[in-house]
């Protein structure tokens with residue numbers, strides 16, 4: 276086994292690994308020596324993960340992380356799990372008065388249901404100490420207009436993280452989350468062409484924080500919702 280700073284000999288499962296943040300996190304973990312299991316959902320994910328292909332990256336296809344049986348089957352195939360990093364999720368901007376119930380329910384499914392199912396499966400899978408890292412968002416911590424539905428689901432992720440951190444601490448499983456501001460992605464640049472892109476944190480910067488929280492080198496940080504806002 277490795278030194279405490281390295282993932283050598285350790286397996287990390289990453290959800291949303293084909294996404295903008297996911298690609299940076301998968302790269303960072305592979306660079307740290309981890310074996311990475313990164314399930315893909317759609318063809319877009321497949322293409323992104325194929326571009327990162329290497330002997331230490333396993334990418335099971337067509338895994339819907341909102342489906343209980345699929346999530347449980349995914350984790351059953353990863354017997355020696357060290358860390359589980361849950362990035363799958365999405366965003367919707369909408370004044371609450373304009374928000375359809377089905378749009379809110381979709382956010383709950385993408386952000387909270389996938390996180391719940393993956394946290395539960397990971398907690399059942401760890402044979403000893405381990406790490407869980409979730410992704411909340413700044414509007415869960417800082418009141419922000421016109422994202423109430425989204426903020427509510429990410430506040431759910433934050434609350435789940437804090438409670439689970441206490442539940443799993445006796446087993447040496449540290450549970451944390453990051454809370455990003457808007458970060459620098461192609462999609463955000465296209466949606467907000469006039470914003471100050473330089474102030475946004477970069478996916479690689481978020482990935483560095485996640486990698487630390489997921490690492491054996493994180494010997495004592497648990498139950499944290501870590502702001503990652505860059506200069507925004």
Ligand SMILES: NC(=O)c1ccc[n+]([C@@H]2O[C@H](COP(=O)([O-])OP(=O)(O)OC[C@H]3O[C@@H](n4cnc5c(N)ncnc54)[C@H](OP(=O)(O)O)[C@@H]3O)[C@@H](O)[C@H]2O)c1
Nearest residue numbers: 291294295296316317339340341362363364365412457458
């Ligand atoms: N982008 C931002 O500025 C920002 C700010 C704060 C927080 N966040 C959070 O950070 C995380 C990553 O964001 P991102 O910008 O990297 O998003 P992204 O590029 O859209 O990636 C999200 C990933 O989650 C996957 N996913 C969604 N629902 C899924 C499901 N039911 N089953 C399996 N996979 C599913 C997507 O798969 P498909 O593409 O195949 O659908 C995609 O790979 C998300 O939780 C997001 O809410 C983002």
